[in-house]
Amino acid sequence: MKKVLIALDYNPTAQKVAEVGSSMAKAMKAEIVLLHVIADPLYYSSPEYSPIMGFNGFIETGQLQLYSVDALEKASLHYLDKSKQHLGDKTIQTLVMQGECADSILKTAKDLNADIIVMGSHSRKWLENIVMGSVTEEVLHGTTIPLLIVPTKNKK
Secondary structure (H helix, E strand, C coil): CCEEEEECCCCCCHHHHHHHHHHHHHHCCCEEEEEEEECCHHHHHCCCCCCCCCCCCCCCCCHHHHCCHHHHHHHHHHHHHHHHHHHCCCCCEEEEEECCHHHHHHHHHHHHCCCEEEEEECCCCHHHHHHHCCHHHHHHHHCCCCEEEEECCCCC
């Protein structure tokens, strides 16, 4: 394995996903690419939105700054750069894509010739599952390369 694509969403549990994926990639001496997909820009300005990801030291950008796609891309790149710093590897590539999450992850993996995709799986509210479906499940059914799913649900 030479290239690991780590897909990170907006959930604070993404730190665990990045750490597991990075650890695996380093053990294989593989290149790491961090990906964040902006699927619905309006979601980021909604009251339900939680700030872009939860790495220690990440500065929240605030809702007022996230009303344009350009601002979202900038905030996402800032988040990925912070993730890269947290992982302690300056060679990590970062990408922000726009579009449907699963399709964007699959297309990016194909375009980069990734050898494996790493992503998290956390339960969402039942209504969100009905409306949006599970990105992880869509990637699982659409991929032709290995997929490492990191469980991120908090145990009670």
